[in-house]
Amino acid sequence: MAERVGVYICHCGTNIAGVVDVPEVTRWAGELPEVMIARDYKFMCSSLGQDLIEKDIKELGLTRIVVAACSPHMHEKTFRGAAQRAGLNPFLMEMANIRELDSWTTDDKEAATQKAKAMISGAIQRVLFHQPLELITVSINPNTLIVGGGIAGITAALELANAGYHVYMVEREPSIGGHMAQLDKTFPTLDCAACILTPRMVDVGQHPNITLLAYSEVESVEGYVGNFTVTVRKKASYVNEELCTGCGICEEKCPKKVVDQVFEAGIGTRKAVYRPFPQAVPKYPVIDRENCIYFQKGKCKACQIFCPTNAIDFEQQDRFIQFEVGNIIVATGYDPFDATRIPHYGFGRLPNVITSVQFERMVNASGPTGGRILLKDGTPPKSVGIIHCVGSRDENYNEYCSRVCCMYSLKFAHLVRERLPDAEVYNFYIDIRASGKRYEEFYHRVMMEGANMVRGRVAEVTDVARTADEEGKLIIQVYDTLLGEQRRIPVDMVILSVGVQPRKDARQVAQLFGLGCDFAGFFTERHPKLDPLLTMVEGIYIAGACQGPMAIPETVAQGAGAAARVAGMIGQGTVVMEPIKAHIDEERCSGCRICNNLCPYKAIVYHEDRQVSEAISALCQGCGTCVAACPSAAITGAHFTRRQLMAQVEGILLDVRQSMEASST
């Protein structure tokens, strides 16, 4: 084999050269029989570094290139470009990742140098068997799926729809709006949440470019960037949307009251046929089958009897809707932390211990108390304790900071003083994290208004009184870390500022879309700094609190950002894909069909007539599952052939092989 191989070893400043003995590796590589030239350079990815490679290809007639540097995720494209500019097929370049997989993992210089040699040796042996390949271009469907109708999804949908692109929005609940629709006011400006949110909800509902699928869930996603096929289950609502006018008579007449655990967080009620709130979009109510008297006992039908347009349809079934999109934005939001998990705060046991979500509903003018702050006995509290970091910054629950609780807790202090000017308010905190725009100023404002700030994480909330003035009160036991004393502060009401955590079913949703999750269960972005919206799956983006705790402004920015990324993709019209595809050799295929069901992309078809399987290039994602599974070795993955991989393994085992040969002689 007369291939002319060039090896280029990057120092990456001290990132690699600080641990790996780069000059030694270069000397060693230069002496290998397969290698024509080996060079090292401080930053191979710089234009001067690339020039080095290009010049050698042209002047020395190199036919294969190995770059030992960082992860191919970072610079594979860069070095393929260099090869291409010099007239070499880009797939004849192979990278050895001696940074992430080597120098960053150890301080042991000798071992790191040895490993660098092994990896480079593997790359050299592999690249000898590379074949020139051409990139594949596919077109992008201009439609977009947005999963989740909270403020992130709403923002993204409107951005895309206003730009002239069609959007399918899928929302699990009967109405869009998400958590923001539950809030009273937003920090630090104290805007009424509904006043700024509902116009956008209406826009979504009325936009000609948006197909809103509420009370629906994504069942399956197939395909790849530019060409996804989505199946959505539209849950039976038992209300015919063609006929319903949203007049609300059914809700009025329904005799069954249900505690609303979702929108009212358990402190308010709704009917069995309901819209979560008056400004719901879409306006159609749904029947909650579990609580409907007709569904449970076989009679009632009050809603049907009184409906003026005959829109109630008890026979309705779930429907499945299928459509094609080019890109997907996942904006599924968060769940509030379940406060019953912390027994020493007494939530669920002590009646006047409530969660922040419940307080939002209570203080909201359209909420169950009409905006009045009330104890369970119907009287207003004379003192309120607000406990920060409930379920956050705690390795027993969620280790991370939920980022929004400090500010909303300060907002609560303001709202309590606004509604009940004579009430004492205490905020118990570990640290006040007020790092957003105008947040620190808001903190000062709340202190000026007279909120008591106590630095200490509350140890317990109890109703066991020890002194006369504690009788009948909730006692907050806390160590005031600034005073250096344990304090017992009796109050009437305790608000637990619960943190933000991934949705209960986040991991299933991740699986549905092929996304990654972090340790907590939040979806992971492609790069935490430079690519916070794209996921590891091309064409699927994440926005808002489904990827980590964030407040409304950042959520909106992410929604808009994801929309911009999608618009950019649609604008390109096409996307270039790696030609890394499976190919089935019909001569070798025995027609066993093992690969058919294993393929996660349903890219393999079976030809009954010829009794062989075929991989459809357009659908194949090059994952290699079928290649590994084929019992007759009939399937080859381009750029990952058996020959290439075995050669690489042999190359990596270089020193093992040498020492074995040495010992056998």
Add this chain to the structure above:
Amino acid sequence: MATTTVSQSSTTFSQSFYASLHEIAGGEKVRTCLQCGTCNGVCPYGYLMDYPPGKMVAALRAQRFERVTEADTVWMCVSCYACSEVCPVRIPLTAGLMTRAKEELLLAGNIPSELQVALENTQRYGNPLGESPRKRADWAKGVKPRVPIMSEERRPVDVLWFVGDYGSYHPRVQPVSRALANVLNALHVDFGILGAEEVSDGDSQRLAGERGLFEMLAAKNERALSQYEFKEIITGDPHAYNAFKNEYPKLGIVYPVRHYTEFLAERLDALKSLFKGEVNARVTYHDPCYLGRANDVFEAPRQLLSAIPGVELVEMPHNRTTSLCCGGGGGGMWMDGFHWEKAHTRLSEWRVREAMQVGADILAVACPYEAPRFEDATKVVPGASRLIVKDIAELLAEAMGD
């Protein structure tokens, strides 16, 4: 354990103490202390300690640790695990920080005289009460069938019952031991005890800073146990349970161990068939620190109580992980006068008040420290004299018509 009270080298006392924490499992977590104060807030004596755990960490960080060893209020710590339970960064506060601090106080000679006596008794007699080792099995006199003593039996048994110091000697706990013996006999359990060969498990001495003594006691117990054949150890003492489960294995002494409530909860059906009468009472259960918080056994005792005919089980506001300490742990059993002098109240009294608050007739316990401590408290807390304190074993035996 390497300790330096007066530093000669350039390493300060604070630095060497800090470094010693890193040798304890999870001890390095002390570096991540948020200074949130939850530990200090939840500590039952946090209101009068000069250096509750969080402040102790602050003193360490500020290189002021010698001040901690000068403060006698470190001895208010009853090793109840309340602080460890709530620490958001899971610092081993009870097993690590507080116990290490007590070791330093001991070395510095800053020790309440009562505790000194209990430790000397343990050293001399193998039990903190200063009783004769020969009388260790005297409680069993009169139990029928006879309680088998391993050295006399000379045969393998299914269950080795580690009776513990208080179960063996304390006049209020001896009846508990007899009750448990009767229950085991009724269930035809093949068991035996070590008798005079048994010495204190040493766990509370360890938590009171006497690690050396603990290791000596462990070795003595191992010498006795290693002579005999048995399938598992059961004990009525959560402190002994903790020693066998978590501490002895670190010394290479490994036996399967269960608290008697776990052992009996597995035989619930057999027990039920033995119940003759009803215990018509409202019963509340106190979770012992070393059965509950330290070892996560919460349900077995409740299952046993609920199985007794006529028992209405009610919960106190502080239950399971939030249970209130009786005050006897970490050497508290031997510092009653010292604690009283500082606090002018006993932790057991708060517990009894809570049992009264939920209208309980019986306060059920599962630790040998508790029956005497709570019973004393019922005599002091106004209006609490009607509250009956019983070990679960006693209630089971009663229901069997014992």
